[in-house]
Amino acid sequence: MAVRYNKLWKILIDKKMKKKDLQEAAHITHYQMMKLARDENITTEIIGRICKALGCTPDEIMEFYDE
Template sequence: MKMSYNKLWKLLIDKQLKKSDLRTLAGISSSSLAKLGKDENVTTEVLVRICNALKCDVSDIMEFVPPIDESTEKGTLKR
């Protein structure tokens, strides 16, 4: 199952913070920030640091995206 961090970027906008501000506040590496930007997996430690820095819950910064059924997307039906 794929994860999306779009909620994190919206939260940063609401708090008028830049990605570089988040990196400093949360004490995360630039590579972790890059992974977040590409919706890639990061450690739970990174997620905890972000939540502590932003005073939020993990559900405020990420969400699970259901997989897309490629056969339905192409207009064909599974049999």
């Protein structure tokens, strides 16, 4: 099972935010942003920070799919 963050990028576009804006708002590192960009796994703590910063739930920023 793999993960995609396409929904996250759509939310950023809708909110007219850049990745750097999200990084600062959610207090996450550049390395963690790179993992998101590559659709790699991140911790639930980071997902929680992103959701809090954007005012959304995990299912609104990510989706799972079979490889």
